[in-house]
Amino acid sequence: MKLPALTLLLLTTALIAQDQTxxxxxxxxxxxxxxxxxxxxxxxxxxxxxxxxxxxxxVPDDAVIIDVSGKSITPGLIxxxxxxxxxxxxxxxxxxxxxxxxxxxxxDARSNGFLKARRMGVTAVHVMPGTMNVIGGLxxxxxxxxxxxxxxxxxxxxxLRIALGAEPSSGNRAIRGGSVDSxxxxxxxxxxxxIWEVRRGxxxxxxxxxxxxxxxxxxxxxxxxxxGRVLQGKLAIITTARSEQDxxxxxxxxxxxxxxPVIDEAQEAHFVIDELAAAKVWVMCSAPSADRxxxxxxxxxxxxxxxxxxALAEKGIPFVITTGTNPLALDLVREATFAVRFGIPAEKALxxxxxxxxxxxxxxxxxxxxATGKDADLVIWSAEPFDPASQPLFVIIDGNQAPTxx
Amino acid sequence: MAIHKLFFVRILLxxxxxxxxxxxxxxxCKTLAIAPDVVVSPGAxxxxxxxxxxxxxxxxAEARAKARTLAWPTATIVPGFVLAHSTLGQxxxxxxxxxxxxxxxxxxxxxxPYRTDLGQxxxxxxxxxxxxxSSRNVAAGxxxxxxxxxxxxxIASNATFLKLSLTAAARDPERPPTSLMGAIDLLREGxxxxxxxxxxxxxxxxxxxxxxxxxxxxxxxxxxSEIQGALALAQQFGFEPVLVGxxxxxxxxxxxxxxxxxxxxxxxxxEMRGDRLLLxxxxxxxxxxxxxxxxxxxxxxxxxxxxxxxxxxKQALAALTRTPAQLLGQQDLxxxxxxxxxxxxxxxxxxxxxxxxxxxAVYVDGQQLIGDEPARITTSATGKEAR
Numbered sequence: 001m002k003l004p005a006l007t008l009l010l011l012t013t014a015l016i017a018q019d020q021t022x023x024x025x026x027x028x029x030x031x032x033x034x035x036x037x038x039x040x041x042x043x044x045x046x047x048x049x050x051x052x053x054x055x056x057x058x059v060p061d062d063a064v065i066i067d068v069s070g071k072s073i074t075p076g077l078i079x080x081x082x083x084x085x086x087x088x089x090x091x092x093x094x095x096x097x098x099x100x101x102x103x104x105x106x107x108d109a110r111s112n113g114f115l116k117a118r119r120m121g122v123t124a125v126h127v128m129p130g131t132m133n134v135i136g137g138l139x140x141x142x143x144x145x146x147x148x149x150x151x152x153x154x155x156x157x158x159x160l161r162i163a164l165g166a167e168p169s170s171g172n173r174a175i176r177g178g179s180v181d182s183x184x185x186x187x188x189x190x191x192x193x194x195i196w197e198v199r200r201g202x203x204x205x206x207x208x209x210x211x212x213x214x215x216x217x218x219x220x221x222x223x224x225x226x227x228g229r230v231l232q233g234k235l236a237i238i239t240t241a242r243s244e245q246d247x248x249x250x251x252x253x254x255x256x257x258x259x260x261p262v263i264d265e266a267q268e269a270h271f272v273i274d275e276l277a278a279a280k281v282w283v284m285c286s287a288p289s290a291d292r293x294x295x296x297x298x299x300x301x302x303x304x305x306x307x308x309x310x311a312l313a314e315k316g317i318p319f320v321i322t323t324g325t326n327p328l329a330l331d332l333v334r335e336a337t338f339a340v341r342f343g344i345p346a347e348k349a350l351x352x353x354x355x356x357x358x359x360x361x362x363x364x365x366x367x368x369x370x371a372t373g374k375d376a377d378l379v380i381w382s383a384e385p386f387d388p389a390s391q392p393l394f395v396i397i398d399g400n401q402a403p404t405x406x
Numbered sequence: 407m408a409i410h411k412l413f414f415v416r417i418l419l420x421x422x423x424x425x426x427x428x429x430x431x432x433x434x435c436k437t438l439a440i441a442p443d444v445v446v447s448p449g450a451x452x453x454x455x456x457x458x459x460x461x462x463x464x465x466x467a468e469a470r471a472k473a474r475t476l477a478w479p480t481a482t483i484v485p486g487f488v489l490a491h492s493t494l495g496q497x498x499x500x501x502x503x504x505x506x507x508x509x510x511x512x513x514x515x516x517x518x519p520y521r522t523d524l525g526q527x528x529x530x531x532x533x534x535x536x537x538x539x540s541s542r543n544v545a546a547g548x549x550x551x552x553x554x555x556x557x558x559x560x561i562a563s564n565a566t567f568l569k570l571s572l573t574a575a576a577r578d579p580e581r582p583p584t585s586l587m588g589a590i591d592l593l594r595e596g597x598x599x600x601x602x603x604x605x606x607x608x609x610x611x612x613x614x615x616x617x618x619x620x621x622x623x624x625x626x627x628x629x630x631s632e633i634q635g636a637l638a639l640a641q642q643f644g645f646e647p648v649l650v651g652x653x654x655x656x657x658x659x660x661x662x663x664x665x666x667x668x669x670x671x672x673x674x675x676x677e678m679r680g681d682r683l684l685l686x687x688x689x690x691x692x693x694x695x696x697x698x699x700x701x702x703x704x705x706x707x708x709x710x711x712x713x714x715x716x717x718x719x720k721q722a723l724a725a726l727t728r729t730p731a732q733l734l735g736q737q738d739l740x741x742x743x744x745x746x747x748x749x750x751x752x753x754x755x756x757x758x759x760x761x762x763x764x765x766x767a768v769y770v771d772g773q774q775l776i777g778d779e780p781a782r783i784t785t786s787a788t789g790k791e792a793r
Binding site for chain 2: 088089090091092093094095098100101102103104105106107108109110111129137148149150182183220222
């Protein structure tokens with residue numbers, strides 16, 4: 001029974017393309033942000049989801065029907081903190097504070113990272129500037145495939161990233177005698193210095209905004225303009241903080257300058273659960289599986305724990321799951337599998353890598369769910385998505401089958 | 407003699423003949439490529455004061471009689487080759503490494519007229535070269551058109567293109583920008599400032615010239631993402647760039663065409679991957695002008711390889727002559743042998759795109775730099791022996 005279905009699927013692969021109506025019939029569909037639908041009918045046309053419903057859903061006459069009984073379908077996965085590109089392109093070391101830089105400028109549409117991501121069902125990623133700068137710049141949400149590379153961009157200027165901890169100050173050197181023969185003789189060299197750099201930026205931005213409001217015409221400054229947008233609540237701000245003290249600092253800076261940060265990485269969130277709940281922040285939890293390596297997998301001195309996500313869920317703190325900057329991270333779906341393993345309901349874990357991630361990144365109007373009018377980004381899995389033996393059979397982006405090899 | 411009508415509309419350039427002026431040269435050959443699409447046979451033209459003064463039947467009988475005649479009855483003469491972009495081995499002098507933003511620097515200021523690399527150009531049929539500031543700076547400076555000469559070279563134009571670069575060489579870990587996004591943003595900031603029209607320094611003024619189309623932009627970009635970045639900036643600020651290098655151009659042909667960009671390709675070698683060897687043909691199909699950079703000896707082989715892989719002979723010859731001249735904005739001076747152009751030409755004993763054709767002679771500004779005098783030659787005042 002299953003074998004013919006698979007054969008049919010393989011035969012029709014060449015037909016999976018935007019310009020025809022395609023119906024996926026018989027699979028268990030996880031729509032994202034809702035309960036799975038068994039024996040579902042999913043209708044795709046012109047790169048968009050036309051309809052999703054139960055077995056008795058009306059099927060358009062001219063549609064190509066693909067029997068996917070026994071398979072699972074999820075929305076395309078969204079990695080809200082993805083690091084699949086070359087770090088040297090992601091970090092502008094010319095200055096510690098580069099708010100106006102666009103991470104999008106560093107995106108190589110043909111990078112192997114995209115290929116690797118979509119092989120495991122990731123159809124959109126959030127690309128942020130790297131963590132070597134205190135104020136890194138503007139992030140972007142891009143799809144992992146498009147027939148025309150310029151169409152990959154879902155949203156530019158999604159958020160501003162700032163990074164706390166020891167990483168941004170690493171590489172900087174103090175001037176002690178000797179000649180200054182490098183741009184790295186500069187502040188900051190400590191955690192404190194990193195915060196000084198953030199504060200300086202925001203104080204300058206406050207000045208800039210005040211001058212503008214009072215009718216003055218300050219010299220146009222794109223950096224201060226970006227920071228000003230954060231202070232005015234017009235631009236989301238993501239603060240990368242891993243260890244307990246950095247997490248507290250991230251929240252404190254938010255209070256000081258009147259913004260609500262999104263907390264990225266948060267490997268020690270379990271130590272500051274109450275503070276996170278009180279601040280009503282979103283948490284982008286990176287690589288929840290890192291605890292499997294018992295103490296050695298944390299970065300910046302942090303200790304990741306399996307219990308972090310259940311603790312966040314219990315307090316009702318909204319979270320997404322990402323692969324983040326941890327080099328030991330598994331594929332995004334496997335990271336979510338670890339969340340399920342340690343007590344997060346499967347539906348919730350899937351939301352954390354689909355619909356919730358889309359909401360957090362401000363792209364929920366297009367991606368993250370399988371519902372009428374959304375982009376036809378979906379993954380057909382060989383089994384339940386969180387079954388460790390499950391593999392994506394097909395990854396479909398904007399209605400087109402995305403190539404998973406060169 | 408079939409001569410294209412176009413050169414009749416050219417304005418007659420006549421220099422006053424004085425006793426000191428050099429004797430006119432009458433060049434005769436079997437085949438003359440006045441331009442890639444204007445090939446006549448047999449060909450003849452008159453060189454006066456280093457310029458092409460008359461072509462074919464236009465040559466007045468009196469001038470014909472007085473001229474010193476050089477006849478190559480079996481040869482093909484084509485315009486001297488133009489190397490669109492080179493540092494002529496002066497990389498150190500052409501890379502201002504202290505800062506990345508130096509658009510106002512002029513390569514002409516670093517030009518060494520006695521440079522060996524320059525003197526070697528005629529050996530390979532090259533008679534003009536775009537001397538470019540190095541790709542190590544994001545906004546590197548202004549290029550010059552230089553030409554080799556008998557004893558020393560000369561600057562034919564000191565203000566040609568603006569050179570920008572997004573390549574790995576322009577990203578230096580010891581000075582900003584260190585990353586591609588930093589490099590792109592540096593240019594974006596510069597162009598935005600220029601666009602606002604505020605009083606800026608000479609650097610902003612040069613960027614403004616590029617924005618207004620007064621100065622062509624040569625944009626060094628190799629990888630897919632560098633090309634994308636260059637094209638995105640060109641689209642945002644509305645200029646038509648010349649991509650230099652563009653190793654991965656085959657993946658963004660449509661965008662290159664949409665931006666009305668031209669491409670100066672890396673030289674072709676037979677060891678390259680097939681899609682890169684087919685690139686010239688694909689560019690020709692999409693109407694994208696292209697030519698080659700690299701060592702001067704690779705120019706002719708690159709064009710021949712392009713023909714081997716499907717490019718038309720006309721376009722391949724254009725890539726050696728007219729296209730680089732146009733990209734340098736010097737098409738009225740070099741790259742063709744129309745009336746009024748510099749008398750820069752090469753004499754081959756066959757089709758220059760056939761690699762077995764030998765280079766017989768090279769002339770720059772009407773002066774012979776390479777090769778032997780032809781067998782049939784006369785300096786008689788009556789010119790009876792010439793024909």
